[in-house]
Amino acid sequence: MASEKTSFCIVKYVFFAFNVFIWLLGCGVLALGIWLQVNRGPFVSLLPAYSFLSASALCITAGAIILVVGFLGCCGAFLENQCMLIGYFVMVLLIFALEITAGTLGFVKKDEVQMLIKKELLSSIKTEYAPRVQNPDIEGWREIFDSLQLELQCCGVNNYTDWYNIQAWPDEARVPDSCCVEPATSCGQLDKSFWFDRGCLGEIEYWFVRNMYVLGVVGITVGVIQILGMVAAIVLFCYLRNRKFLL
Template identity: 55%
Template sequence: MGVKAYSVVKYIFFAFNVLFWLLGCGVLGTGIWLHMAKGTYASIAPNFSFLSATALCIAAGVIVLVIGFFGCCGAIMENQCMLLTYFLFVVVIFALEIVAGILAFIYRTEVERLIKDELREGIKQKYPPPSSRDEEGLSAAWETMQQDFKCCGVTNHTDWYNSNGWPEKKWVPDSCCIIRSTNCGHSGKPHLWYRIGCLGEMKYWLKSNLYILGVVGITIGVIQILGMVAAMVLFCCLRNDKYYE
């Protein structure tokens, strides 16, 4: 590779990782803000609190920051060790994504059943009473989901009956109401509530937007592959000193 070609690859790779690093800063900052302001916010599956919005933002931010740091420093400092570390990080993440996708497809029935049981347990055992403080954002997460998807409960509105929020009562949150009003979920009139469960609506949404998810997944995969190729090209050039020729 000539000097000019090497320089082009080097600075494009550096610029890309600067943007990647800044993205990591933004995601990490969002996660920290959520943690300080909302606790473990938006975890509709209490037993999997590590999948809450807070935990995911912080974890993703840290990972992106570390990878971006090695990419930036490795390129601008022409450090072989950092470039190799960057390459290995991306390879491991890429491999984990593929493995996770394959396992999710193979065990999709078991995964769906696990999600359904966990969501129901969150409603029955962990959902806070209306007068209590919602430390984990469980009620806010369910309210947002039910309003956005126009659904009620996991499979239907009966999932809310006798929940931890209102023992021995056949109530639902107000977000289940087709026409929302104060305490409309306590009316005992199921015909005023959404009849479709949120799990089914989420599955339908995923199927409807499968092509978008596919494009996003392919784009992320291509970016990762290009990053690995660029890192390895720079590493090999530095190792063989070909760019001096």
């Protein structure tokens, strides 16, 4: 009986401390999302047609979900509330299932997703890139795309010709200055020998392949933590339901 009580207490307080951390993390992510939404800096979506994928929207959604999960875990453990523990288990299980589903669909429909992203990026380049327009959304999209080109040393989606004759400079075969090997004012109007010749879509794919090991480790770690959280919630629930001892 004493060993069971000790085991219960260890699981309870470790579970409680972990979910306090999760709750604080949720507060931080939610605050970051609200700050991004208010400021609308260079953190908008690269795909304007899918504004719900913007950094601010994703942070707010993720922060709210993490906040609720952490709250249920903390209160369920501290108050020894079986309903909250079951609610915690169900929410974490749903999140885990959605992650598995999204990963599977992304792998199976990889080519379709790639074509959709390519189409949206090309469309955005043609219509959204406007250096002289004072609009927070457009400015943010332009800044993040320029940063992407500078960081990955690429130009356009397929190559630099994607920038030719866009809405911002019709009838001109030029590129943004962020496409230049050595960025300088108006270098995008020079000869193509001054520009990166690789497209950004290929560079992004290469980045994912190059970091696949890290992404895999992160994914597995998150999955293991979620499974352990669900196991702990069920263990606490079973102890409380059976009422084998009193604290």
